[in-house]
Amino acid sequence: MKYEHESKVAIAAAKQAAVLCESVRRSVNFVSLDKPDRSPVTIADFAAQAIICHQLHQAFPQDPIVAEESAALLYQSASQLTKVTEAVQALIPDAMPEQVAAWIDLGQGKVGERFWTLDPIDGTKGFLRGAQYAIAIALIESGEVKLGAIACPAFEEGCIFTAIRGQGAQRLSLQTRQSQALKVLNDQTSFQFRLAESVETSHGDPERQRSIAQAVGLTASSLQMDSQAKYGAIASGHAALYLRLPWSQNPDYRENIWDHAAGAIIVEEAGGRVSNMHGKPLNFSTNAQLIENRGIVASQGEIHDAVLAAIAANAAADI
Structure with a gap:
């Protein structure tokens, strides 16, 4: 099936990032930083972007990646870069700080005929509160989204929502290998019609x-x-x-x-x-x-x- 390989890479990267983010969130000493626009960013945002960009670039080296974060704040703080590197090393043991910063900045690509877009933690405030957040990856070609993967570790038991254009959408459990086809709500009398x-x-x-x-x-x-x-x-x-x-x-x-x-x-x-x-x-x-x-x-x-x-x-x- 078309885009099957891209979808598998995106799902695997989202799963890795979800494991990393949950590990950071369970840590007792992680803190957030403020970006220039005063929005929060955490070690997990940077580390998840590094992991995902690294995986996407390894699989598709010609594809630009347009992502939310950059390593600019980390270049100003060696201690923060060290913490991000330590989080990444839980999954890539030989990762070095300069590599991690470079992987993050792979996300500074430009929109083109074919590119990936990435939000390593969508809903950082929810992440900080222990509530909902998402790791969102999409592939875009000729202006059309061709596939998407959204890892939601706090959605019920934890899951990944995924779809390929023309091939339907699925929900994959983060805990098991179970999957189910997704279908929107058609019952307007349901309490979930909201x-x-x-x-x-x-x-x-x-x-x-x-x-x-x-x-x-x-x-x-x-x-x-x-x-x-x-x-x-x-x-x-x-x-x-x-x-x-x-x-x-x-x-x-x-x-x-x-x-x-x-x-x-x-x-x-x-x-x-x-x-x-x-x-x-x-x-x-x-x-x-x-x-x-x-x-x-x-x-x-x-x-x-x-x-x-x-x-x-x-x-x-x-x-």
């Missing part, structure tokens, strides 16, 4: 998003979780809708591709739909940000057009 929303209120306009959800019949209490685990929740029937609508005060905000690429294909291959707030497909072909798209709508499919209409009506009411 909105999945971020714990962090800065990730969208929560009042507007809840209003839209209620307008299309999602009245059950929302499912709150960090990270692209929300895409997994929709793909596996735990929720019906995920919205990321920008604040009216920040109309120029655009989403990062690594925050949505893997999740989007998993929902689509499970039978759902993903678009921007105007119904346009997400364009991953031009930039590390979705510069041609505003907002995100991911749904179980049947309600998608109604959601888009509710968003348009809501926007018209604000004029």
Whole structure:
């Protein structure tokens, strides 16, 4: 099957990173740093990116990788680089600090005809709280996501959501070899017919998003979780809708591709739909940000057009 080899490499890398991240999270002395934008980053973010970039580069040396982190902060702190290296050495014993920094910076590639995009820990605040987080990997060719893998160690017993374009989506257990096909929720009477929303209120306009959800019949209490685990929740029937609508005060905000690429294909291959707030497909072909798209709508499919209409009506009411 096409992309089977790429998918196996991505899943193996995501599993390794999940083991590493859980080991770091169980550590009693790990701390977070602040990036220039004041968002947190941890040893696990850097170490997971090093592991995954190393694995992808070994398997596909010609493929650029567009990832969230860089080693810039670590070059300023030898002690932090040492800690990251020690975390990586749990899986690659002979790794040296300069190698680890170089592996992290493999993620500074450019968007092209074929490239990988990676978020080593999506939902770092959730990771720090002991809640949901995700390790998200996607392969993009000609602007279309061809495969995605999202490791969610805190989603129920721990799992990887994965999909290949045209071949469906699956959920793989991190504890066993069991797998199951994913299918979105089609029962609108189910208590799981609900909105999945971020714990962090800065990730969208929560009042507007809840209003839209209620307008299309999602009245059950929302499912709150960090990270692209929300895409997994929709793909596996735990929720019906995920919205990321920008604040009216920040109309120029655009989403990062690594925050949505893997999740989007998993929902689509499970039978759902993903678009921007105007119904346009997400364009991953031009930039590390979705510069041609505003907002995100991911749904179980049947309600998608109604959601888009509710968003348009809501926007018209604000004029």
